[in-house]
Amino acid sequence: MSVTVPRGTLLVEAAKLVKVEVPVFCYHHKLDPVGACRLCLVEISPGPPKPTTACTTPAAEGMVVKTDTPLAVGARADILEYELVNHPLDCPVCDKGGECPLQDYTFRHGYPTSRIDAPRLHFKKPIPLSEKIALDRERCVLCYRCTRYYDEITWSQELTTDERGVHSYITSQFDQPLKSVFSGNIIDLCPVGALTSRVWRFESRPWDMDHVPSVCSRCAVGCNVTLWKRRHQLVRVTSHENDEIDEGWICDRGRFEYTHVNSPDRLKVPLVAGAEATWEAALTALLEGVQGRKLGIFLPQDITNEELFLLRRLVDGPWQDARVALERRTLLAPPQGETLPIKDLDGCKAIVVIACDTADDVPIVNLRVKKAVSKLGAKLLVVHPGHLDLDRWPDTFHVRPNPGETAEAVRRLIGHELLQEGPVGILYGDGHGAEDVDALTQAVVDLAEAVGGRVMPLYRATNERGALGVRLAGRQEDLEGCDAVILWGPGRPPASARFVAAWDSVPRPEHEGADVVLPSATFAETQGSYTNLEGRVQFLRPVLPVTPPLREGWDVLCELGQRLGMPDMDYLGIFHVQRQASRAVELFAPLADPPAPVPNPTPVLYGPARP
Amino acid sequence: MAEGQSDKGGHNVIQDVAALATGMRTTLGEFFRPVVTTQYPEEKSPRSERYRGRHYLRRYENGLERCIGCELCAAACPVGCILVIAAENTEEHRVSPGERYAKVYEINMLRCIFCGYCEDACPVQAIVLGPEYEMADVTRERFVFTKEMLLEPNPAEERPLIAGFAAGEPAPTVEGPGMTDQPRPTFDHRLIDTADTVERS
Numbered sequence: 001m002s003v004t005v006p007r008g009t010l011l012v013e014a015a016k017l018v019k020v021e022v023p024v025f026c027y028h029h030k031l032d033p034v035g036a037c038r039l040c041l042v043e044i045s046p047g048p049p050k051p052t053t054a055c056t057t058p059a060a061e062g063m064v065v066k067t068d069t070p071l072a073v074g075a076r077a078d079i080l081e082y083e084l085v086n087h088p089l090d091c092p093v094c095d096k097g098g099e100c101p102l103q104d105y106t107f108r109h110g111y112p113t114s115r116i117d118a119p120r121l122h123f124k125k126p127i128p129l130s131e132k133i134a135l136d137r138e139r140c141v142l143c144y145r146c147t148r149y150y151d152e153i154t155w156s157q158e159l160t161t162d163e164r165g166v167h168s169y170i171t172s173q174f175d176q177p178l179k180s181v182f183s184g185n186i187i188d189l190c191p192v193g194a195l196t197s198r199v200w201r202f203e204s205r206p207w208d209m210d211h212v213p214s215v216c217s218r219c220a221v222g223c224n225v226t227l228w229k230r231r232h233q234l235v236r237v238t239s240h241e242n243d244e245i246d247e248g249w250i251c252d253r254g255r256f257e258y259t260h261v262n263s264p265d266r267l268k269v270p271l272v273a274g275a276e277a278t279w280e281a282a283l284t285a286l287l288e289g290v291q292g293r294k295l296g297i298f299l300p301q302d303i304t305n306e307e308l309f310l311l312r313r314l315v316d317g318p319w320q321d322a323r324v325a326l327e328r329r330t331l332l333a334p335p336q337g338e339t340l341p342i343k344d345l346d347g348c349k350a351i352v353v354i355a356c357d358t359a360d361d362v363p364i365v366n367l368r369v370k371k372a373v374s375k376l377g378a379k380l381l382v383v384h385p386g387h388l389d390l391d392r393w394p395d396t397f398h399v400r401p402n403p404g405e406t407a408e409a410v411r412r413l414i415g416h417e418l419l420q421e422g423p424v425g426i427l428y429g430d431g432h433g434a435e436d437v438d439a440l441t442q443a444v445v446d447l448a449e450a451v452g453g454r455v456m457p458l459y460r461a462t463n464e465r466g467a468l469g470v471r472l473a474g475r476q477e478d479l480e481g482c483d484a485v486i487l488w489g490p491g492r493p494p495a496s497a498r499f500v501a502a503w504d505s506v507p508r509p510e511h512e513g514a515d516v517v518l519p520s521a522t523f524a525e526t527q528g529s530y531t532n533l534e535g536r537v538q539f540l541r542p543v544l545p546v547t548p549p550l551r552e553g554w555d556v557l558c559e560l561g562q563r564l565g566m567p568d569m570d571y572l573g574i575f576h577v578q579r580q581a582s583r584a585v586e587l588f589a590p591l592a593d594p595p596a597p598v599p600n601p602t603p604v605l606y607g608p609a610r611p
Numbered sequence: 612m613a614e615g616q617s618d619k620g621g622h623n624v625i626q627d628v629a630a631l632a633t634g635m636r637t638t639l640g641e642f643f644r645p646v647v648t649t650q651y652p653e654e655k656s657p658r659s660e661r662y663r664g665r666h667y668l669r670r671y672e673n674g675l676e677r678c679i680g681c682e683l684c685a686a687a688c689p690v691g692c693i694l695v696i697a698a699e700n701t702e703e704h705r706v707s708p709g710e711r712y713a714k715v716y717e718i719n720m721l722r723c724i725f726c727g728y729c730e731d732a733c734p735v736q737a738i739v740l741g742p743e744y745e746m747a748d749v750t751r752e753r754f755v756f757t758k759e760m761l762l763e764p765n766p767a768e769e770r771p772l773i774a775g776f777a778a779g780e781p782a783p784t785v786e787g788p789g790m791t792d793q794p795r796p797t798f799d800h801r802l803i804d805t806a807d808t809v810e811r812s
Contacts (some may be wrong), residue, residue, distance in 0.1 A: 092681030092734045093711040126710065199736050202697040205682045 001554060003059075011054035011065055012040055012438070020067055023076060023105040025083075025191045026143040027055035030248060031152055032375075036255075037083070037143045039105070041075040042067045047211035051075040073109075081112035086121040086166070088138040096193030096204035102141065122573050123169065129159075131176040132198050132256050133187060137169045140194035146170060146186040153249065154182045155370055155392040171192070181363050184255035188238055197236070199256050212541045213240045216254040217302035217523035217529055220459040221342070221364045223250045224531025227258075227524055227543040234261040234524045234544060244343040245532070247371070251363035258524070261544070265506050266432040266521035269549050279549060283556070286516045287482055287563060295322040296482030296497075299472065300489025300504075301329075301388040301461035303553070304528025305537065305588050306574060308463065309581035310557040312470040317521070318564035323482060324475045327489050328461040331437040334468040336445070340454035341534045345372045345459065350379040350418055352447070355406045356429025356458045359389035362533065363456065379418040385434075403434040408441040414450040424453030427459075436526035459504050459533045466531035469489075469587035487511060488520065488553075503553075519550055526552045527574045531589060537590040628704065652745075663725045663740040666718055668761045676706050677737035680713035684729035684738055692722035693729060716758035720746055 001018045010033060015022045025037040033056045041051035043066040051072055054065070058461070066072060084106065091097040123137035147159045158178050166269045172178060186195045209228040216223040216237075223246035228236035237258050241248035260266075270282030277285070297311070297319075303326075315322050345351065345368045355599065359368035366389060372378040373393055381397045382390050383406055390396055397418055401409035413419065428444045430437050441457075448455050459465055467473035481487060484499035492510045493500045501509035503518040511517065525546050529539045546552055554577055561569030571577045575594060582592035645694075649656045658664070669677045680697030698714035703728050706712035748754060 090709070092683060093679050093709055097681075141625070202680065202699050207686055208682065 005059050008058050011042065011044075011057050011059055014059045015054065015065070015067070018247075022054045022067060022109070023101070023109050024055055025101065025141055026145060028145055028189060031145060031148050034144060034148065037068060037079070037141065039076060039079050039083070041072055041079065043069045043072045048305060061232075070482055071133075075425055076109050077111050080106050081114060081116070081366075082442060083141045084110075084114060085116050085118075086138065087141070088120060091193075092137075092427065093140065094136075094193035094287075095196040095201060096139075096190070100193060101191040104607055113443045115402050121166065126196075128177075128198065129172055130197070132252060133178060133183055133198050134198050134201065134370065135170060135424065136194050136196070139192045140170055141192050142168055143168075143191060145189045145191065146195060146566045146597065149186055149189055150180070152374065153367060153370065154180050155374065156180045156389075158183070159186070164309055171248060180547060181251050181253070181359060182249065182367065184252045185239070185249050188253075190443065197256075199259065200236045202303055203235045204228075209235060210543070212522070212543045214541045214543065215538045216250060217462050217530070218251075218253040218257060219362060220462055220464055220533040221245065221362050222462075222530055222536060222538050223364050224538070225250055225254060229524075232544060232547075234258050244341070245536075246364045247368070249364055249367050260506050261522045263506050267505060267507060269518040272274060273515060279551065279556075281560075282516055282518060283559060283563065286501045286518070287560070289501060289515055290319075290486070293483035293540045294481065295319055296479035296485040296494065297324045298476070298479060298485065298487045298489060298491030299324060299326045299467065301327040301463065302523055302530070303463055303467070303488070303528075304526065304540065305463065305466045305469075305531055305591060306528045306577045306581060307465050307557060308470045308472055310554055310561065310569070312472060312585075313566070313569065314557065314561055314564065316470070317561075323478045324472045324474045325476045325479050325491065326464060327459050327491065329464050329467070329473050330458070330460045331433065332428075332430050332457045332459060333437070333441060334465070335455065335457050335535075338454060339534060340427075341536075342368055342456075342519055344423075344454070345369060345378075345425055346376055348378050348423050349421045349424045350381065350451075350453075352381045352383065352410075352413065352419070352427065352453075353388075353390060354426065354428040354444060355431035355435050356427065357384070357386070357432075358427070358429075358458065359390055361460050362458050365456075365533075369427070378425075381413065381416070381418055383413070385431075404409070404436065406431055406435050407439040407443040410447055414447055419451040419453075422452045424448070424451045426453050426455045427458055428454045428455065429458040431501070459532065463530045465533055465535055466537075466587065469531065469585055481482040489512070502581075518556065521546055521550055521552045521586075526548070526554075527553075528554065529594075537588060539595050541595075542557065658742045658744075662742050662744075663727045663730075665720075665741050665743040665746055666723075666729070666756070666761055667739050667763050668716065668758065669737055669739060669742050669763050670765060671708070672766060674765045675708055676712060677735045678713045678716060679707055679709055679735055679737070680711050680716075683732040683734060687728040687732035688726060689726060690722045690724055692719040693717070694719075709766065712760060716761060718756045718761065720754040720756055721751065 002231065003018050005017065007016045012024055012027055013029070022040045022042065026034050027040060035053045035056040038053060040054040041603050042054045043049065044052050044057065045064045049071065083102065091103060097103065119330065124447045125136045125138055126134040127137070129135045143491050147161060150157050150159045158173055158180055159170055160173055163169060168237050209230045211226050211228045212271055214225055216225045224240040224242040226240045228238070237255050239246060239248050239250040269276045270279055271277060272282050272285045282293045285603060320378055342365060351372055353369065358369065369380070370576040371392065373380045377562050380390060380395070382388055382510045383399045383401065385400055391398055399409050424450050426444055428440065444455055457529050464473055479494045481496050482494055485493050485495060485497045486501045486503060487493060488503040490508055490510065501516040502514035503520050504511060505520050505522045505533050523540060524543050525544045527540060527542055529537050531537050554574060558569045558571050578591040578594055666753050671677060680695055681694045682697070685693040685695050694715060694717045695713050696715035700706055700710060700712055707805060727740050730740055
């Protein structure tokens, strides 16, 4: 088999193209090659007859790579035997068992038995590295993927190795718990069961879960995730690699904040004055409550595009005077003109981050910026009053204006020496309310024009861009003075509210004493789509069924519309809503082409750690 | 034609009498043979040592459950009749050696085909198929055997743990060659270093 690849392609990547499996532990396609595990040994000619690591050798003109010579096969099997010298082989209790590259490779490339009968090295286990992650040093094969991830990708260097040689082990710096918001990715990265999730711990084995690809609901980046269910429960969330957005990383919020879906407290039936009621009675009570009153509606950050469209129709029609607030929203306006897509950060020669703590607000954009800076050589400028995660880069040019003076500081950047070479990416937030957003936006636009860059507004709420597209992104303060409020999601009723309807998946303290309580479906159950901060519409794929009497938000909004005298709100289903929304709202045009139905999930053969 | 018939008829009489005698000899001979009929249910026929009947979950001598909740039995089960939900052992609540134990262990005996694959798959020899085969019952629900019903009595406690047995009643014993008589397979410490794990953790 022959293959032609771009210059600099490593042999492991070239082998993938011709579907030849070269086993790897230390190599990961998003990390720099290191050649630590020696598992990828192949024989290369011309050259001396010795095994060579395929993960550090770039392909070259006329190079002949043999993976199946006795020398190469034997060398890989020897390495695997060596990896298993101290491995505890507690696969039955290990959460990686069933999707473990070490299991798979040993099965396919290793010897059937071990020749080693010496006692194994023992460590105390499991060691909690943080609230969410457990470390098992006995299982570790010292591939250094986790420590390299912390060095290269997050820049936070929270993991390291201690001791030498066979006694080496992974440990956190100064035995401090992991604090990074990106820590969960090391669970996916670990090719063995050394780093495991404490949230998913012993919940299920990989083979008894079903999974679907979906979209994360926790922030506006729109990372692709895989949702895993067992016995009608959402038991795990892992990343689903999409190089245009997340590059295979997700933050800990997306990975671990799903447990409310399985909460025993989940609201299942509507309540009217604290007593269980039918949907019909509850919606009647709601409509009577808001009748003739000044209505305020609080929206959750993960409201779908379809729900926004239907709500827009209601607010255009019967609820004309209603005020709407969106959870976690920034004060940014919808972007004017062309914006910078997330994937184009890779091509930027200089990146300016303005008035936004990216690690907190848009974590994966933060990782993309770090990649552009540390791996692709972009210059980094930050305009923010505080100390940021991005300051870990020694060459970060950090301007610290006083809060409220960011716009002037941005204007002073025009003509800066680091911005001479383009393309320039300008990322800006709202400074969490400390800035005059209009002045800041104007300064950012001026800067972009002056240096020839493109801007990327960093919204916070998951579907803030969609809400802006239908003009439904108000603030909590806007609800002050409303007599009747519908609190969809974690909103507080204003002091003036005389009628409160709560619509949420779990009971919340701020909804205490609500007149009507409606149960809502979560991101794991509802159909729909989100618009991420760059305006990309991505579809949710529900992994859990909506079990009556639970109803999806769009369904309830349709019924409300019909009861309010809008007979054309009798949509036949979500596709019908999507088709109409795609015609009515420019931003929602991709809704006309929803993805094919969920394909049958492929059986779990390889874990997420497999490159 | 007629001649041949008469010849054949005379011959047949002798043959018939001889056949009758042979038959009677067999019949009479049975009087003096040992009785093979088993008076079920008063008596039970012996079962082979490897008979696959009702399942049991075994314990170690110190009373800890063998089952580590790994679900390999459920994975091996061709009819999917086993449900395992695992949980983590803590110092205060230790159920099995090591980190993991089965919080829920259920077998739907109506679905089970008693193939014994679960026994084969078990890495700690926790689940075994015993000699008991009389499991008739009156409702379907009662065929879902829970962990309490499957667990063998705790030798560390006087009161048996098997559900349905009152306090003070002796632990149910199984007659004939069965679970208790089976040579227990030696535990492979390369698989899970049990004693060591308990001490260390």
